[in-house]
Amino acid sequence: xxxxxxxxxxxxxxxxxxxxxxxxxxxxxxxxxxxxxxxxxxxxxxxxxxxxxxxxxxxxxxxxxxxxxxxxxxxxxxxxxxxxxxxxxxxxxxxxxxxxxxxxxxxxxxxxxxxxxxxxxxxxxxxxxxxxxxxxxxxxxxxxxxxxxxxxxxxxxxxxxxxxxxxxxxxxxxxxxxxxxxxxxxxxxxxxxxxxxxxxxxxxxxxxxxxxxxxxxxxxxxxxxxxxxxxxxxxxxxxxxxxxxxxxxxxxxxxxxxxxxxx
Numbered sequence: 001x002x003x004x005x006x007x008x009x010x011x012x013x014x015x016x017x018x019x020x021x022x023x024x025x026x027x028x029x030x031x032x033x034x035x036x037x038x039x040x041x042x043x044x045x046x047x048x049x050x051x052x053x054x055x056x057x058x059x060x061x062x063x064x065x066x067x068x069x070x071x072x073x074x075x076x077x078x079x080x081x082x083x084x085x086x087x088x089x090x091x092x093x094x095x096x097x098x099x100x101x102x103x104x105x106x107x108x109x110x111x112x113x114x115x116x117x118x119x120x121x122x123x124x125x126x127x128x129x130x131x132x133x134x135x136x137x138x139x140x141x142x143x144x145x146x147x148x149x150x151x152x153x154x155x156x157x158x159x160x161x162x163x164x165x166x167x168x169x170x171x172x173x174x175x176x177x178x179x180x181x182x183x184x185x186x187x188x189x190x191x192x193x194x195x196x197x198x199x200x201x202x203x204x205x206x207x208x209x210x211x212x213x214x215x216x217x218x219x220x221x222x223x224x225x226x227x228x229x230x231x232x233x234x235x236x237x238x239x240x241x242x243x244x245x246x247x248x249x250x251x252x253x254x255x256x257x258x259x260x261x262x263x
Contacts, residue, residue, distance in 0.1 A: 003040075012044075015052070030063070033082070046094040048078040057087040057112070066096040066118030068136060074098040081106040081124070088112040095119050096136065105142070117154070129166065141176065143197060145190075150180075159243055161197055163190040173247045176240050177207050185255040186215075199236065206232045210240055215254035 001019040002008060008026045015034035020026065024038045027045040033052035038044065042056045046063025056062065063078045065071060076095035083106055086092070090110045095101045096118040105124040110116070114128040117135050123142040128134075132146045135154035140146070144158045147166035152158065159176030169183040177194060178186045189211050194204050210228045217224060225241050244251055 006038075021058075027063075046077055047075065048080070048094070050080045051082040051084075051106075053082055054080060054084045055086065057085075057090060059088055060086055060090045060092075062086070062092050063094045064091065066093045066136070068096040068118055071096050071118075076100050076118075078102045078104075080104040081108075084108045084110070086110045087114075090114050090116075092116040093118045111148075123160070143193070145193060156249060157243070157247070160239070161190055161193050161199075163193050170252065172250045172252050173243070174252050175243055177236065178211065178252070180252055181255055184252045186211075186252045187255045203232075203234055203236055206234065206237055207240070210237060214244075221251075 003020060003022045005022045006020045006024045008020060009028040011028040012026045013031045015032055017035050018032050019037040021038060021040035023041050025043045026032060029047035030044045031049045032038065033050055035052055036050060036054045038056045039058045041058055042060045044062050048063035075098060078092050078094050079101050081104060084104060087110060089112055092102060100119055102116060102118055102120050104122045107125045108122055110128045111130045113131040115133045119137045120134050121139045123140065125143045126140050127145045129146060129148040131149045133151045135152060137155045138152050140158040141160035143160055144162045146164040147168065149166055150164045150168045153171035156170055157173045159174055161177050162174050162180065164170065164180040168180050170180055172184045174180050177189050179188050179190050181187045189208050191204065209231055213227050214224045221244065225244060228237060229241055231237055
């Protein structure tokens, strides 16, 4: 199932029932797991490890050197789990520091033109819509959804089950379950995403109450978190509090202007 024009190193490891399309390149030291598909003109390099049942789209580049001025060469890699869809011209760069990795979990969907920089970590079932740009060391938690052309600054954390609107600019941590808009702002909780994820109405109401306490009670962050902890002992509220307490960049703030129906 390897096209005759594909270039596959004899020192690459290819699993069972792998399809490698025309003019694709798989370099030395790379691993392609069972049932995966590498489409035409894709390049797999940098000792990348790609798990089972992954689709690597046309022209995608996995494992190229990091775009980091401090990078002086050395061994690093990309680690991709199972059941991911990585579409046309996606770029995923390997780690910057020696022996470091860029990691993609399971069941993620990276749409055309999106970029995952060095040392990023994407947990399971993350969605990056077309042309999303993640800078180095960004950590995206499970089931987060980033809209088209959103950009995320280095070292930022994107919480689980968040929704980021298209063209949003994020330079501060985005707490779990919230919806990001504009520049470092949030406009409420991700109600639709939470419902689709099976979060009960009761828990959704607790999260919304926490959001209002955090942003609209006139409290500082420490005071707000103490009050939020008393809302519920459910895992979602505990995760929200722990995420905010561990921030190093600060968190996104509430939107300053009202969103109109036309928007």
